[in-house]
Amino acid sequence: MSKKVFVIWLCICFLCCGCSAMGETGKTQLEESGNSQPQLIIGSDIYRPFFFQDDNGRYVGIDVELAREACRRLGYSPIFKWIDWDNKEEVLESGVVDCLWGSFTMTGREEEYLWAGPYLYTRQVVMVKNTGGILNLSDLEGKKVAVQIGSKPEGYFLNPAAACKVSRVITFSTLDEVVTALKHNYADAAAGHESALAEYMQEEPGMYRILEEGLMSVQLGVAFVKDGDQEMADVLTEALDEMCEDGTTEKIVEKYGLNPQALVWGGEAKGHD
Structure with a gap:
């Protein structure tokens, strides 16, 4: 890194620290209900409006709500973990998290991970x-x-x-x-x-x-390790597809003020193949 770029980076970090109050990196949040259920540890960085914390420190966002609902349907208890996105491969490979779920583009990365989805465009x-x-x-x-x-x-x-x-x-x-x-x-x-x-x-x-x-234009997916649990990826894909078809995903997207036709259906009419 050149000296000039380093100075820019240092200044930006200082400015961001001054306007950010998101808590400690790596904060893990276990859902209150269903603790006896199998857990799915979900990793993401802070990326509004998909994954962030509200004023009470609770994780919220489009992907957080999609994950909660998909896990409910599958009988899993989601655990949300804020990770350093630079180290996403390391935390995934080491098992710190089970999957990466935070507005993660699967387009062009199809062979790098085992994917569930796509679920949004x-x-x-x-x-x-x-x-x-x-x-x-x-x-x-x-x-x-x-x-x-x-x-x-x-x-x-x-x-x-x-x-x-x-x-x-x-x-x-x-x-x-x-x-x-x-x-x-x-x-x-x-x-x-x-x-x-x-x-x-x-x-x-x-x-x-x-x-x-x-x-x-890209598709978003949920990334598991390349040699991970194919059955888990398949059932999660099925749950996410069902949520699109029954209108659940559209309602969540609309809640955050975004256009469901573009984000859920890729700009096509509802019910596209």
């Missing part, structure tokens, strides 16, 4: 400040883009064949840090899941906008 997009002159992806030429480390946008912009050649890709551990870099002009743009970035737009109306042209 989303786009990877670019968010910029309203005051800037960036209107299209082509306007990112020579600009600095902030992304979460290991994310699909990071791979997109670091690809030599990428359509737009940015001057620098700055990586951070969390999406909070990514957006903070944009807010304080350490980066010209931030890239990530559209539904997650929309949360930041709602928090500060008029400050940001998302470019109409997306980077890619």
Whole structure:
């Protein structure tokens, strides 16, 4: 890491610490009911509106509610564990968590994990400040883009064949840090899941906008170790499919102010194959 990039990273971490009160990393939360049931330990980082903590320190979000309902149907008790996303492979392989479930893109990673799903669809997009002159992806030429480390946008912009050649890709551990870099002009743009970035737009109306042209459309899934329990992945996929078909997933998505047609059905009419 260059000295300049390290200084930027240090400043962003300081700013994020000042505006964040999410508790201690690695906090585990056991559901109150069903403690005699088999447990499913679910790992994720803080990623609004999918996985975060409310004012009482309880884990909430789209993925948290989907997991609670799927586990209820399968007779499991979910345990939610906040992990360092940089170390997700390590905590999964070591058995610290049973699965990764937090707006995790399975598209392009199909052979890296054993997957349950897909259960939601989303786009990877670019968010910029309203005051800037960036209107299209082509306007990112020579600009600095902030992304979460290991994310699909990071791979997109670091690809030599990428359509737009940015001057620098700055990586951070969390999406909070990514957006903070944009807010304080350490980066010209931030890239990530559209539904997650929309949360930041709602928090500060008029400050940001998302470019109409997306980077890619992706599917979200629940990741288990590659040689893991195939039966568990299969029954979880079945439960998630049932939740889509009976309207449960749509209700949860709508509760968090997102468009179910896009997120649940990928922009297609309900009941698509």
